[in-house]
Amino acid sequence: MSQAPLSANGWPLPACPRFADILSARERIAGHIQATPLVRSPVLSRETGATVWLKLEQHQATGSFKLRGATNAILSLTSAERDRGVVGVSTGNHGRGLAHAAKEAGTRCIICMSRLVPQNKVEGIEALGAEVRIVGNSQDDAQVEVDRLVEEEGMTMLPPFDHPDIIAGQGTLGLEVVEALPEVEALLVPLSGGGLIAGVALAAKALKPSVRIVGVSMERGAAMYECQRAGRPISVPELPTLADSLGGGIGLENRYTFALVRDLVDELVLVSEAEIAQGIRHAYWKEQQTVEGSGAVGIAALLSGRVTDSGVTAVIVSGGNIDTNLHHRIVSGEDVDVTAE
Numbered sequence: 589m590s591q592a593p594l595s596a597n598g599w600p601l602p603a604c605p606r607f608a609d610i611l612s613a614r615e616r617i618a619g620h621i622q623a624t625p626l627v628r629s630p631v632l633s634r635e636t637g638a639t640v641w642l643k644l645e646q647h648q649a650t651g652s653f654k655l656r657g658a659t660n661a662i663l664s665l666t667s668a669e670r671d672r673g674v675v676g677v678s679t680g681n682h683g684r685g686l687a688h689a690a691k692e693a694g695t696r697c698i699i700c701m702s703r704l705v706p707q708n709k710v711e712g713i714e715a716l717g718a719e720v721r722i723v724g725n726s727q728d729d730a731q732v733e734v735d736r737l738v739e740e741e742g743m744t745m746l747p748p749f750d751h752p753d754i755i756a757g758q759g760t761l762g763l764e765v766v767e768a769l770p771e772v773e774a775l776l777v778p779l780s781g782g783g784l785i786a787g788v789a790l791a792a793k794a795l796k797p798s799v800r801i802v803g804v805s806m807e808r809g810a811a812m813y814e815c816q817r818a819g820r821p822i823s824v825p826e827l828p829t830l831a832d833s834l835g836g837g838i839g840l841e842n843r844y845t846f847a848l849v850r851d852l853v854d855e856l857v858l859v860s861e862a863e864i865a866q867g868i869r870h871a872y873w874k875e876q877q878t879v880e881g882s883g884a885v886g887i888a889a890l891l892s893g894r895v896t897d898s899g900v901t902a903v904i905v906s907g908g909n910i911d912t913n914l915h916h917r918i919v920s921g922e923d924v925d926v927t928a929e
């Protein structure tokens with residue numbers, strides 16, 4: 589087991605998640621989440637010379653692994669906290685995971701969003717049983733309302749990645765992969781804020797210290813990549829990309845994931861928009877899987893040769909929530925450029 593990591597500014601972290609927390613998370617969330625399929629990919633294996641397995645997390649309820657962390661965080665609350673409910677600002681996969689997990693636990697959930705969020709996203713969150721509160725014209729306005737709900741109504745804010753219970757929940761994915769595939773030599777993990785890769789790396793390296801953990805982000809707005817290069821959390825502009833679930837910063841006040849990525853991740857690679865599109869196409873035509881851009885970055889990294897010599901490789905396919913029309917255009921071979929739209 590690795591020693592306790594230090595935070596970005598060198599302080600030991602008080603409640604940094606550990607392997608034991610991931611084992612407890614697994615027990616806590618069993619029965620609430622699916623153990624998703626791990627399937628061999630003969631085509632990717634042939635094309636890359638590695639032995640490639642795909643962990644299909646887009647089959648998780650709500651279409652991404654985010655349900656693991658959200659479920660673990662909600663079930664870890666005290667009963668008083670659960671009675672007061674949870675809040676969040678994400679309109680994407682974290683918001684869906686939170687809404688679904690809260691409903692399952694019988695907990696009130698409010699997702700705050702700005703007026704600019706498209707109606708289909710609002711309806712998607714409502715359909716999962718959460719209350720949507722529309723406030724102001726920006727993410728910052730929505731955050732002000734979240735802070736008020738926390739202050740005045742005692743609700744608990746659950747962030748998308750930088751939280752020990754979220755990280756431990758995502759780590760259950762790492763347990764599943766290494767237990768099902770003990771010969772695994774490399775794990776390719778989509779990387780944004782780093783909750784997923786931090787949890788997976790903690791779990792995988794505790795079970796098998798030699799495993800190589802590779803984080804994959806998009807070239808456009810790779811926040812964690814830039815922060816690691818800078819040696820501290822910095823602000824990185826968000827840009828339109830096919831890997832939209834990987835957008836956003838890591839937080840200048842990042843407490844856990846920056847240090848965990850620094851200490852546990854072996855390599856960070858970036859993929860281009862064209863490579864992400866190729867990953868989505870490959871998943872659809874060769875693996876019969878509908879995958880969103882962020883879920884396809886691991887496949888993209890292998891196909892483009894940005895990751896080589898990986899031996900027995902498990903690729904985490906992290907999610908499948910993609911606009912149907914966009915997906916159709918990509919898989920039918922159209923040269924889609926979201927960066928110009």
Ligand SMILES: *Cc1c(COP(=O)(O)O)cnc(C)c1O
Nearest residue numbers: 681780781782783784833906907
């Ligand atoms: C959130 C998300 C990621 C990245 O997870 P982090 O914990 O933020 O690194 C990857 N893929 C999908 C589909 C996601 O929703």
